[in-house]
Amino acid sequence: MKIVVCLKEVAGRDTRYRIEPGGRWIEESDLSYEINECDEYALEEALKLQEKHGGEVTVLTLGRSRAEKSMRKGLAMGAHRGTQVIDAEGRATSPHAIAAALAGALKGEEFDLILAGTQSDDYSYAQTGVILAELLGLPHATIVMEIDVDTEASQLKALREMESGWFQWVQLPMPALLTIQAGIAKVRYPSLKGIMQAKKKEIRQIPLEQLSIDWDSLPKVEVRRLYLPEIASKAEMLEGDPSTVASTLLEKLKKEARVL
Amino acid sequence: MSEQVFVLMDHGQGQIRSTSWETLRMGQLLAAETHASVTAVVLGHQVRQLAEQLASKALESVLCCDHPKLTQYDPDTYCAALGQLLEAEQPRLLLLGHVYQNIDLAPKLAASLGTGLVTDCIGFKLQGEELLFIRQMFRNKLNADVAVQSATPWIVTMQSGAYSADELQEGQARLEERQLSLEQVSARRRQLEAIEGMKGSVDLTKAEVIVGVGRGIKKAESLEMIRELASLLGAEIGASRPVVDNEWLERERQIGSSGQNVAPRLYLSCGISGAIQHIVGIKGSQCIVAINSDPNAPIFNVARYGIVGDLFEVVPALIKELRAAKS
Ligand SMILES: Cc1cc2nc3c(=O)[nH]c(=O)nc-3n(C[C@H](O)[C@H](O)[C@H](O)COP(=O)(O)OP(=O)(O)OC[C@H]3O[C@@H](n4cnc5c(N)ncnc54)[C@H](O)[C@@H]3O)c2cc1C
Numbered sequence: 001m002k003i004v005v006c007l008k009e010v011a012g013r014d015t016r017y018r019i020e021p022g023g024r025w026i027e028e029s030d031l032s033y034e035i036n037e038c039d040e041y042a043l044e045e046a047l048k049l050q051e052k053h054g055g056e057v058t059v060l061t062l063g064r065s066r067a068e069k070s071m072r073k074g075l076a077m078g079a080h081r082g083t084q085v086i087d088a089e090g091r092a093t094s095p096h097a098i099a100a101a102l103a104g105a106l107k108g109e110e111f112d113l114i115l116a117g118t119q120s121d122d123y124s125y126a127q128t129g130v131i132l133a134e135l136l137g138l139p140h141a142t143i144v145m146e147i148d149v150d151t152e153a154s155q156l157k158a159l160r161e162m163e164s165g166w167f168q169w170v171q172l173p174m175p176a177l178l179t180i181q182a183g184i185a186k187v188r189y190p191s192l193k194g195i196m197q198a199k200k201k202e203i204r205q206i207p208l209e210q211l212s213i214d215w216d217s218l219p220k221v222e223v224r225r226l227y228l229p230e231i232a233s234k235a236e237m238l239e240g241d242p243s244t245v246a247s248t249l250l251e252k253l254k255k256e257a258r259v260l
Numbered sequence: 261m262s263e264q265v266f267v268l269m270d271h272g273q274g275q276i277r278s279t280s281w282e283t284l285r286m287g288q289l290l291a292a293e294t295h296a297s298v299t300a301v302v303l304g305h306q307v308r309q310l311a312e313q314l315a316s317k318a319l320e321s322v323l324c325c326d327h328p329k330l331t332q333y334d335p336d337t338y339c340a341a342l343g344q345l346l347e348a349e350q351p352r353l354l355l356l357g358h359v360y361q362n363i364d365l366a367p368k369l370a371a372s373l374g375t376g377l378v379t380d381c382i383g384f385k386l387q388g389e390e391l392l393f394i395r396q397m398f399r400n401k402l403n404a405d406v407a408v409q410s411a412t413p414w415i416v417t418m419q420s421g422a423y424s425a426d427e428l429q430e431g432q433a434r435l436e437e438r439q440l441s442l443e444q445v446s447a448r449r450r451q452l453e454a455i456e457g458m459k460g461s462v463d464l465t466k467a468e469v470i471v472g473v474g475r476g477i478k479k480a481e482s483l484e485m486i487r488e489l490a491s492l493l494g495a496e497i498g499a500s501r502p503v504v505d506n507e508w509l510e511r512e513r514q515i516g517s518s519g520q521n522v523a524p525r526l527y528l529s530c531g532i533s534g535a536i537q538h539i540v541g542i543k544g545s546q547c548i549v550a551i552n553s554d555p556n557a558p559i560f561n562v563a564r565y566g567i568v569g570d571l572f573e574v575v576p577a578l579i580k581e582l583r584a585a586k587s
Pocket residue numbers: 013118119143473474475476477499500501502503514515516517518519530531532533534535536537538541551552553554557569570571572
C-alpha cells in the first residue's frame with residue numbers, strides 16, 4: 001500500500017510572534033520550526049498501516065527550503081522518501097493555492113491513501129486536505145481517530161470524531177484522503193538508527209514555479225491585517241509572590257466567590 | 261434585487277443546532293450593514309417542521325430542500341445539493357457554523373464551485389466597501405482580517421459562540437420549497453454505525469470542583485502535584501485535549517467540544533491556553549480561575565480570577581496553604 005502524508009512545518013509552540021512593519025504578516029526570521037502536531041500523528045498512523053500492510057510512506061510538504069529539516073525528521077521516524085515543493089517567495093498561503101501545489105506535486109505519482117492533518121497550528125484553516133481530495137477527485141473523511149484498511153477489497157473504514165464524545169464509522173473506496181485528528185496513535189520518537197538512515201533517504205525537490213499553477217484561476221483569500229486581539233478579560237488579576245497569590249486566591253474563593 | 265446572504269441551518273435529532281442559530285444572527289447583522297437580505301436554508305428529509313420554526317424569524321425567506329437522499333449526511337450528496345441550490349439562487353455569501361459536519365463539507369463545496377472559503381470566523385467588519393472576516397491564526401495568538409476575491413458565493417464558517425442566538429430578531433419569513441435533482445449523485449462514502457466513546461468510570465459533569473490541567477504541565481510525572489491539589493480541594497481532575505492525546509490522563513477526563521461539558525462551582529485551570537474547543541466545555545462553570553504564564557492567554561477572558569505565573573510555583577504554594585489550613 002502506498003501512503004502519502006502531507007506534512008507541514010509550523011513555527012514552534014512557544015513562539016512569541018512579532019508582526020512585520022506592514023502589519024500584514026508575521027516576522028518569519030529567527031523562528032524555530034517543528035512538524036504540525038496532527039501531521040505527526042498522521043505520519044505515525046501511516047507508518048503503522050505500512051507495517052501492517054506493507055508498501056511505502058512518502059512525506060509531502062510545501063514550504064520554504066528550511067522545511068527539509070522537518071522532512072528529515074519524518075524520514076527518521078520511518079517514512080521512506082520525501083517530496084518537497086519549495087515555495088521560495090512564500091506565495092502559496094491560501095488553502096486553495098497550497099492544495100493546488102500539493103496536487104501538482106502528486107501528478108504522476110501512485111498512491112492508495114493520502115493522510116493530512118485536521119488543521120495546521122499556524123493558519124488553522126482546516127481546509128487544505130479536503131480541497132486536495134476534491135482537486136484529485138478522491139473521496140474523503142475528516143477528523144479521523146481510527147483507520148481499518150481492507151487491501152483486498154480496496155476500501156477502508158474510518159472512525160470520524162463527532163460532537164460531544166460521539167464517533168461515526170464511515171466506509172470509503174480507495175484511493176481516498178483522510179484528515180487525521182491529534183491523538184489517533186502514540187507518536188514514536190525517531191531512533192538513532194532511523195536518524196542515520198534518514199540522511200541517505202531521497203527527497204525530491206520541486207520548485208513551485210515548475211508546477212505551472214494558474215494563479216489567476218484560484219480564489220484569493222488574503223490576510224489584510226494581523227494584530228494582537230483586544231483583551232476582553234474581566235478577570236481580577238492576583239499579584240504577588242506565589243505564596244501571596246495562593247493565600248489571596250483561597251481567601252477570595254471562600255469569602256468573595258463562595259465556591260469553596 | 262438586493263444581494264442575498266444564505267445561512268445553512270444544521271440539525272440533528274429533529275433540532276436546529278445552536279451554532280446555526282448563532283450564525284443566523286451573524287447573517288442578520290451582516291445583511292443589515294450591507295443592505296442585503298437573509299435566507300435560511302434547511303437541507304434534509306422530512307424537515308418541513310424545522311423550516312417552519314424559522315418562519316418566525318426576521319428573514320427574507322426560508323428555503324426547504326427535502327429529499328430522501330439527504331436523510332443522512334455524506335459529502336458527495338450534500339455538496340451536490342448545495343451546489344445546485346447556490347447555482348440557481350446566486351447568493352453573495354453562504355454562512356455555516358464551524359462544526360464537524362461543515363468542516364467535512366465546506367472545503368469540498370468551495371473547491372467544487374471554485375469560490376473562496378474563510379473558516380472559523382469570529383466576526384466581520386466593513387472597511388469602506390470591502391467586507392472583511394475576522395479569524396484567529398497562529399495558535400489563536402493573533403487575529404487576522406481576511407478579504408476574499410473570487411467568484412460568489414463566498415463561503416464562511418463561524419466559530420461557536422461568536423454571536424448570541426438570544427439576539428435573533430423575530431419577524432416573518434416566506435417559506436419556500438426547492439426541488440433538487442439528486443438522482444444522478446452516487447455517494448462514495450457510506451455511513452456505518454455511530455458509537456459513544458467517552459463512556460467510562462469518570463463522570464465530570466456532576467463534579468462540584470474541577471482542577472483542569474493543560475499542556476503547560478509538560479509531562480505525566482508532574483501530574484502528581486495536580487493530584488495532590490485536587491485531593492486537598494475534594495476536586496476531580498479534568499484535562500485539555502493534548503494532555504489526553506499524549507496519554508498522560510484517560511480520555512474520559514477530556515473537557516471540551518470533543519469531550520465532556522462540565523458545570524462545576526469552581527474550575528481551576530492550570531496551564532490551559534483557552535482554545536475555543538476547550539472553552540465551550542467549561543462555559544457552565546460558576547467560577548473559573550486561570551493560572552497561566554502567558555498574560556495574553558485567552559483563558560483569562562473567561563476567568564473570574566487570574567494568576568499570571570508559573571504553575572510549578574503557584575500549585576505547590578496552593579498545596580502548602582491548603583495543607584496548613586487542614587492541620
Ligand atoms: C476538531 C477539534 C476538536 C477539539 N476538541 C477539543 C476538546 O474537546 N478539548 C480541548 O481541550 N481541546 C480540543 N481541541 C484542541 C484545542 O484546539 C487546543 O489545541 C487545546 O485545547 C489546547 O490545549 P492546552 O491549552 O492544554 O495547550 P496549549 O494551547 O499548548 O496551551 C498550554 C498553555 O500552558 C501555558 N503554560 C506553559 N507552561 C506553563 C507554566 N509553567 N505555568 C503556567 N502556564 C504554562 C502556556 O502559556 C499555554 O497557554 C480540539 C481541536 C480540534 C481541531
